[in-house]
Amino acid sequence: MSRIPPSPRRPAGRPRRASAAATRPQAVALLAKTFRRDGYDGASLATLSQATGLGKSSLYHYFPGGKVEMAHAVLDFSVDAARRNVFSAVAAPGPPAERLRELLRRMELFFERGTSACILGRLSASVDRDQFREPLTRVFKAQTEAIARLLVEAGVPRPTARARAEDTVISLQGALVLSSGTGDPAPFQRMMARLRRDLLAPVKRTRR
Amino acid sequence: MSRIPPSPRRPAGRPRRASAAATRPQAVALLAKTFRRDGYDGASLATLSQATGLGKSSLYHYFPGGKVEMAHAVLDFSVDAARRNVFSAVAAPGPPAERLRELLRRMELFFERGTSACILGRLSASVDRDQFREPLTRVFKAQTEAIARLLVEAGVPRPTARARAEDTVISLQGALVLSSGTGDPAPFQRMMARLRRDLLAPVKRTRR
DNA sequence: GTCTATATTTTGATAGAC
DNA sequence: GTCTATCAAAATATAGAC
Numbered sequence: 182m183s184r185i186p187p188s189p190r191r192p193a194g195r196p197r198r199a200s201a202a203a204t205r206p207q208a209v210a211l212l213a214k215t216f217r218r219d220g221y222d223g224a225s226l227a228t229l230s231q232a233t234g235l236g237k238s239s240l241y242h243y244f245p246g247g248k249v250e251m252a253h254a255v256l257d258f259s260v261d262a263a264r265r266n267v268f269s270a271v272a273a274p275g276p277p278a279e280r281l282r283e284l285l286r287r288m289e290l291f292f293e294r295g296t297s298a299c300i301l302g303r304l305s306a307s308v309d310r311d312q313f314r315e316p317l318t319r320v321f322k323a324q325t326e327a328i329a330r331l332l333v334e335a336g337v338p339r340p341t342a343r344a345r346a347e348d349t350v351i352s353l354q355g356a357l358v359l360s361s362g363t364g365d366p367a368p369f370q371r372m373m374a375r376l377r378r379d380l381l382a383p384v385k386r387t388r389r
Numbered sequence: 390m391s392r393i394p395p396s397p398r399r400p401a402g403r404p405r406r407a408s409a410a411a412t413r414p415q416a417v418a419l420l421a422k423t424f425r426r427d428g429y430d431g432a433s434l435a436t437l438s439q440a441t442g443l444g445k446s447s448l449y450h451y452f453p454g455g456k457v458e459m460a461h462a463v464l465d466f467s468v469d470a471a472r473r474n475v476f477s478a479v480a481a482p483g484p485p486a487e488r489l490r491e492l493l494r495r496m497e498l499f500f501e502r503g504t505s506a507c508i509l510g511r512l513s514a515s516v517d518r519d520q521f522r523e524p525l526t527r528v529f530k531a532q533t534e535a536i537a538r539l540l541v542e543a544g545v546p547r548p549t550a551r552a553r554a555e556d557t558v559i560s561l562q563g564a565l566v567l568s569s570g571t572g573d574p575a576p577f578q579r580m581m582a583r584l585r586r587d588l589l590a591p592v593k594r595t596r597r
Numbered sequence: 598g599t600c601t602a603t604a605t606t607t608t609g610a611t612a613g614a615c
Numbered sequence: 616g617t618c619t620a621t622c623a624a625a626a627t628a629t630a631g632a633c
Contacts (some may be wrong), residue, residue, distance in 0.1 A: 224516070317571055
């Protein structure tokens with residue numbers, strides 16, 4: 182009697198093997214993609230192995246600390262990528278208003294117009310988030326300060342700039358939550374449009 | 390010879406047994422707390438069993454569909470709790486501006502001033518989020534519409550009200566992400582203060 | 598460095614006594 | 616309804632050949 186082996190549970194739309202990593206940096210990039218999609222708790226070593234095309238032993242060769250070390254490497258990698266590809270617009274030459282427009286444009290591309298999640302949000306939601314608390318705190322703060330700096334340059338008073346900058350980081354994370362949960366990138370896109378409209382709005386006089 | 394059994398790995402600060410559920414609704418409330426803290430992927434049956442004081446078999450008696458059914462029950466329960474304890478302020482008697490103030494006050498309490506997470510965000514970040522996509526979409530939309538309704542009543546033009554309402558839902562989720570990831574409730578509290586200040590701000594004339 | 602194979606623990610889930 | 620005992624599968628991780 183031939184038994185039909187039960188097909189392994191593989192979520193639809195997840196490629197068995199995206200490609201194969203030949204170097205550690207390549208592996209980190211593929212791990213990043215997987216952690217962003219599945220979250221830290223949701224990504225298993227089997228998933229990560231498939232995504233990188235590396236056997237588990239190879240993964241442990243590159244990351245002796247296992248999953249936690251992989252996530253830390255991914256976090257470093259992603260933060261660096263965001264700095265180079267997005268936040269570099271802050272210190273670019275040109276008028277502040279144009280740099281802000283460019284920053285927002287790159288942000289939108291970085292998150293694939295709302296179809297990709299953010300590793301910061303995923304790690305923040307993990308049950309082991311204490312493992313990542315320090316870098317997360319540092320990165321959220323750095324992003325806020327970078328945006329605030331640009332707003333100040335563009336003429337926004339410093340306290341307002343600080344508030345709007347934190348609001349931008351918060352809105353980014355929140356919009357990605359909604360777009361991830363609903364499977365609809367529209368909330369992210371509308372949020373980006375709102376930022377473009379409001380970030381440089383003149384400051385209202387305080388009531389007296 | 391007496392053997393010393395190895396103590397099971399239990400994350401610090403997680404109570405072995407919060408209390409004991411005698412009824413299904415009580416169980417759901419305790420499950421909700423656990424899913425909010427650990428996320429869907431991060432909460433194991435062992436965790437959920439400890440949190441409710443029920444054995445796994447009892448859990449399966451109440452929730453034959455296992456973890457997914459538990460999460461759906463928790464989602465229903467939490468949405469109902471939010472409706473009764475928070476959003477009921479929208480339809481209360483009194484001037485709209487006061488109702489809005491009350492809505493925000495209750496929101497802040499509901500999330501324990503930023504020390505508690507939201508089940509919507511946690512499920513949105515889960516690897517099995519497709520399981521919850523429809524209710525999540527429905528709930529995010531309902532929340533947005535409720536807030537928009539109140540803003541319109543308070544005199545905000547409908548398109549602006551809609552945008553500000555979605556921005557409120559997004560900011561709520563985003564602030565909870567930051568507060569969860571950094572372990573610091575301050576971002577949530579500052580965000581709430583910003584909402585109080587800005588939600589009823591006069592609409593800027595569009596440039597022409 | 599990568600593989601196959603395996604060890605060990607934990608997972609989600611069930612059986613069956615009470 | 617709840618428990619103890621148990622299952623098969625999947626989890627993280629390691630051993631050792633090549």
